[in-house]
Amino acid sequence: MPSSNLICLLLCLGTVLAPFTTLTAEEPPFDPSRLEVTTLVTQLKQPMELAVAPDGRIFYIEIQGQLKVYDPHKRQTDLVGEVVVTTAQENGLIGLALDPSFEDNHWIYLQYSPPEFSGQHVSRFTLVDGKLDMSSEKVLLKYEEQRLQCCHHAGSLEFGPDGCLFIGTGDNTHPHGDSHGYAPIDERADKFPWDAQKSSSNTRSYNGKVLRIRPLADGTYEVPDGNLFPKDGSQGHPEIYVMGCRNPWRINVDQKTGYLYWGEVGPDAGGDGPRGPRGYDEINQAKKAGNFGWPYFIADNQAYHDVDFATEKIGAKFDPAHPVNESPNNTGIRELPPATEAFIYYPGAAFEKFPEVGSGGRTACAGPSYDFDAANPSTTKFPPHFNRCLFVYEWSRHWILAVHLTGDSEIASLEPFMPDHKFTRPVDMQFGPDGALYMLEYGETWGVNDDAKLVRIDYVRGNRPPSAVASAENNTGKQPLAVRLFSNGTKDKDGDDLKYAWYAHRAGEEKPTPQLLSNDANPEITFEEAGVFNVELKVTDPQGAEAIASVPVIVGNARPQVSFVSPRDGDFFDSLAAIHYQLKVNDVEDGTSDFEEADETGAPEIDLEAPRRTAVNMTLGTGSIPRGPGGDVSDNDPVGLRLMKKSDCFNCHAVDGLRVGPPFLKVAEKYRGNAEALEASVKRVREGSAGVWGKVPMLPHSQHSIEEIRDMVAWVYSLEKDNAVRVFDGFVGNIELTDAEVEKAGYVQLEASYRDLGAGEIPPLVGTAKLFLRQRKIEAEAADEINGPRTLGGHTASDGKFLGAINHNHFARFNQIPLDRVGSLTLRVTSAGSGGRIEARLDSLDGPVIASALVEVNGSWDAFHDVTCPMEPQAGRHDIYLVFINPERQGGLMNLDSVTFAPSK
Known part of the structure; x- marks a missing residue:
């Protein structure tokens, strides 16, 4: 090697x-x-x-x-x-x-x-x-x-x-x-x-x-x-x-x-x-x-x-x-x-x-x-x-x-x-x-x-089938509901012109008859009647090859809006202080949790039973803050997850939160260990199903092969909670962390949810908000951008990884650090090479230097030690660029294990 x-x-x-x-x-x-x-x-x-x-x-x-x-x-x-x-x-x-x-x-x-x-x-x-x-x-x-x-x-x-x-x-x-x-x-x-x-x-x-x-x-x-x-x-x-x-x-x-x-x-x-x-x-x-x-x-x-x-x-x-x-x-x-x-x-x-x-x-x-x-x-x-x-x-x-x-x-x-x-x-x-x-x-x-x-x-030779991507804007709310449908991302690898067809499948019917909505690529459709619909996009190339994707549309009940008043995403957490949280919920039908806003606007106040429908889940995670599935497709994803991101799965499901369908974690927990469950799930995804998890049916996914669906379902079944979830009720509260929890946790995830009362036959909807709090000590390899250095493994490094192979002018960027709560930087480093300086620059590569540390050669690539340097006082949040400097000996400068943003004294 x-x-x-x-x-x-x-x-x-x-x-x-x-x-x-x-x-x-x-x-x-x-x-x-x-x-x-x-x-x-x-x-x-x-x-x-x-x-x-x-x-x-x-x-x-x-x-x-x-x-x-x-x-x-x-x-x-x-x-x-x-x-x-x-x-x-x-x-x-x-x-x-x-x-x-x-x-x-x-x-x-x-x-x-x-x-x-x-x-x-x-x-x-x-x-x-x-x-x-x-x-x-x-x-x-x-x-x-x-x-x-x-x-x-x-x-x-x-x-x-x-x-x-x-x-x-x-x-x-x-x-x-x-x-x-x-x-x-x-x-x-x-x-x-x-x-x-x-x-x-x-x-x-x-x-x-x-x-x-x-x-x-x-x-x-x-x-x-x-x-x-x-x-x-x-x-x-x-x-x-x-x-x-x-x-x-x-x-x-x-x-x-x-x-x-x-x-x-x-x-x-x-x-x-x-x-x-x-x-x-x-x-x-x-x-x-x-x-x-x-x-x-x-x-x-x-x-x-x-x-x-x-x-x-x-x-x-x-x-x-x-x-x-x-x-x-x-x-x-x-x-x-x-x-x-x-x-x-x-x-x-x-x-x-x-x-x-x-x-x-x-x-x-x-x-x-x-x-x-x-x-x-x-x-x-x-x-x-x-x-x-x-x-x-x-x-x-x-x-x-x-x-x-x-x-x-x-x-x-x-x-x-x-x-x-x-x-x-x-x-x-x-x-x-x-x-x-x-x-x-x-x-x-x-x-x-x-x-x-x-x-x-x-x-690949010959005709290639198109790929379909469907998304919707304003697809949940009171009727009449004007929904924008988008086929952005749909493409044909051979460059053929595609035909578009949007269909609505009404939930609750034993054999729903699809209704043609439009043949435009990106239509706007107004739904006049309340109901739960699955809207399907079918695209067809001139040779008859087709692809299908779908999105849910729920008419008659607006999804509640949930947000954190405090803390803010990316804040630090410390064992010395409890995490104080405050939520705000606005729901068209149920009202608002902000009583001052209710007095000013005349909106109803959420009733006193609402806190039972409100929860904050806290999860302690190891490693760096996750970017989460459901986003862009990454070649590093497991094959099942890659297929799901390219399909319509994350339109209706989240990994650990409620959307239209059940959380994938709940699915995994229900069927894990059941030898016959996987093939049954594959059949339901392929052919469609209703009534298994609620009123909203799942459309057939015949655009996928049995093997592809098996990979997708297997990925869902593989999901496990890394840590126990602690649940807190109410719109306002304090979360106490022990020293042991702080020492273990790489990050804290807070997810707030509010389940509304529904509207007649329209099922209740859940609004969610999620944020992550970070340790003051951040692993170097968890930087938001790494330009030059490589993430390597080492038994003396915290979390078993570090940034190495560092040369002159390489850098690592950490996004939106709350610097008003930082007084100094502690860099865990070692060098058997050229050594040099690490400069902390504000907001850009050529921004002002607000801290600088000398890294001397100690003759070892794994004997990490701390170097602390004071930081000039700053206000608010900023990106921090750690730039590695040695213009005289530009190769093999040092290894960096972690960065600690120590509080002001």
């Missing part, structure tokens, strides 16, 4: 176009909008590599030791087996490959870290009845590593077209210490883990290499011709194909040419210095065996200087034509093969040679090559536009590039691939037999992520 101190972000894609590709007679011109992403599996736990079987099954591994398989025909994921591993220092289950004859022999290869062995095993297992037969293990190769210090274990397996197995191994060298982000060549007696000359440039070390072997049927292997050193081992390990690697943690082999590609995670130095060049990441190509230079050279063979770490005296540059390893830690030959330049390389800053890569953090990965097969019957295979393309990707910058290759596999052009789609840390990708691209997304942070998933990218 990449070192956590390498990871940061800021993607800025270029726009160079790919060269013209000759099309077959059957293929229309390439249309980027036809590339579509489908989520197959969610809730993965630190996925590492995948392999697609000839029958379409996708095998993938998780670092904790799990081997799983997704069956696209059953739409089901199963645990195939589990190996026991250590996950210390980025170890674990790190490599996966299927045998070239997998259909017949069911052999699968795993690269993993046994707890009892200080190194890695590369083993072959047999699948028996779809499960990993642990007794079948054949250990092909094992190699040792130093485990005194972290890290760079890499790990990746890939078969070439000739049956040879390539094995990626890291340099097994601590990336920091006295190297300052340059070449780690510390030869002092006690600094063995900080010397990559022991591994990458050591011909008798398996570390810092890509190995190549040919597995044999008996569970052993032979060394193929063409590796870097003779088979007799006289110069180095004969299994070495490529040496001089730092962290080749993603490798791939072009199945047409046999050429090896890998991503090389580079060092941290932010600028050129006396010791040599700044850090670069590399995409490398090996058409034959070779030495790729680390730790003496980087990028296009830019050379580092020899350094005496005892005296810090800087010596001569290393010679790429004649590299020499004179380290006392070297056990191999002294004179090494000449160094080979990188295929593609880039620093953290924007880079003129390859502008398409953008800028930001660096974690380069090499993906598969693609060759268009006209005979492949798949309708979702990638088009000939991508013929002879190498796909490379960035774990830190979240992008994918298609590298168009010439006939001799040189670079023709670099093309951003799906630049408008956010990939969340792509970690491995392979093409399947269907010509579609399968990808593992690791998720947002360094650790375990809820948004880790397996996805498929198809190129």
Whole structure:
């Protein structure tokens, strides 16, 4: 895996176009909008590599030791087996490959870290009845590593077209210490883990290499011709194909040419210095065996200087034509093969040679090559536009590039691939037999992520059905009720003109007859009679494909308006003071809770029984303030939630509050543990239902497939309350928090509700208001905007996460902080890099500096400590920009764990 101190972000894609590709007679011109992403599996736990079987099954591994398989025909994921591993220092289950004859022999290869062995095993297992037969293990190769210090274990397996197995191994060298982000060549007696000359440039070390072997049927292997050193081992390990690697943690082999590609995670130095060049990441190509230079050279063979770490005296540059390893830690030959330049390389800053890569953090990965097969019957295979393309990707910058290759596999052009789609840390990708691209997304942070998933990218041909989005304005109230209906967001991916039809389905009828309301896209309809209606939008394209969405309309009763007089959204909460709340309710039929307003306007006062219909729910939440479902669709959402956001579900339901239908949490609580409930719910959603939860019927959702509805219902059933809800009655009250609650809570959620009296046959309606109160201590990763730094995981950080990979002029923004209640800032920081300053700026990046803290280097990336700085008095609420400053040494400044907005004394 990449070192956590390498990871940061800021993607800025270029726009160079790919060269013209000759099309077959059957293929229309390439249309980027036809590339579509489908989520197959969610809730993965630190996925590492995948392999697609000839029958379409996708095998993938998780670092904790799990081997799983997704069956696209059953739409089901199963645990195939589990190996026991250590996950210390980025170890674990790190490599996966299927045998070239997998259909017949069911052999699968795993690269993993046994707890009892200080190194890695590369083993072959047999699948028996779809499960990993642990007794079948054949250990092909094992190699040792130093485990005194972290890290760079890499790990990746890939078969070439000739049956040879390539094995990626890291340099097994601590990336920091006295190297300052340059070449780690510390030869002092006690600094063995900080010397990559022991591994990458050591011909008798398996570390810092890509190995190549040919597995044999008996569970052993032979060394193929063409590796870097003779088979007799006289110069180095004969299994070495490529040496001089730092962290080749993603490798791939072009199945047409046999050429090896890998991503090389580079060092941290932010600028050129006396010791040599700044850090670069590399995409490398090996058409034959070779030495790729680390730790003496980087990028296009830019050379580092020899350094005496005892005296810090800087010596001569290393010679790429004649590299020499004179380290006392070297056990191999002294004179090494000449160094080979990188295929593609880039620093953290924007880079003129390859502008398409953008800028930001660096974690380069090499993906598969693609060759268009006209005979492949798949309708979702990638088009000939991508013929002879190498796909490379960035774990830190979240992008994918298609590298168009010439006939001799040189670079023709670099093309951003799906630049408008956010990939969340792509970690491995392979093409399947269907010509579609399968990808593992690791998720947002360094650790375990809820948004880790397996996805498929198809190129969709032919007519595509439209998508329908319906919304309404003023859809609840007294009759006559003028309702504005909107189809905004409805679209046809093929650009066809759509026909619109709005229908009203009246609730309460056994078989409601739909009434055509309008054929306009955005009509205004006046409902004269009281009643409950479901209004359906149907859109149809010229080929007859259609889509449906719906919204509720309730005529005859106005929804009550609820608001908090106090507190305000975003206020702080403290254990020293109770949370005082005051509500205001206005209801057309029932009256108002504001008696002064009633006296002034003549509106009725809400009767004395109303407090029984009024409640304030308090929930303590961990982590940052949630943004909540029902909003914009996020690619990080579980597949069921994504489908629901694209449908009409949140028009009628909320997760934990009343709308027209029941809260989804109530649904989950009612049916959880009932084995037959899920399929019954799927049937009701598909076909429609009435009377299950109230008078308002649910329309059929035939626009969704059974599988889609099953995903949606499964997401609802998965919901659970994180914390107990405390309920308070009345319009005014005080909520006491204990010190323990304040210590535990990341935020307080207050949700007020008022249920009115209804109006005749029209059911009661509920008005709600919600706000969030925040801790004075805010986790850095919970900032409202993070520009540059990355959210990483660490056991010494509060909440297990922090902002790292921070460079000069990176920033984090916190919205609308009540600064009139703040007297100082406490920043929890640490630095083993360059250090610098953190400036708190008011309302904009160039706003006035109201506080400033010096962050000194303390030699550790995880020894967090507090730095407190006074803040100039401010009035009201403001956005705060925390800007990280070090113009002299711009890379690897510090880590930030949290920010505390301490009260005025």
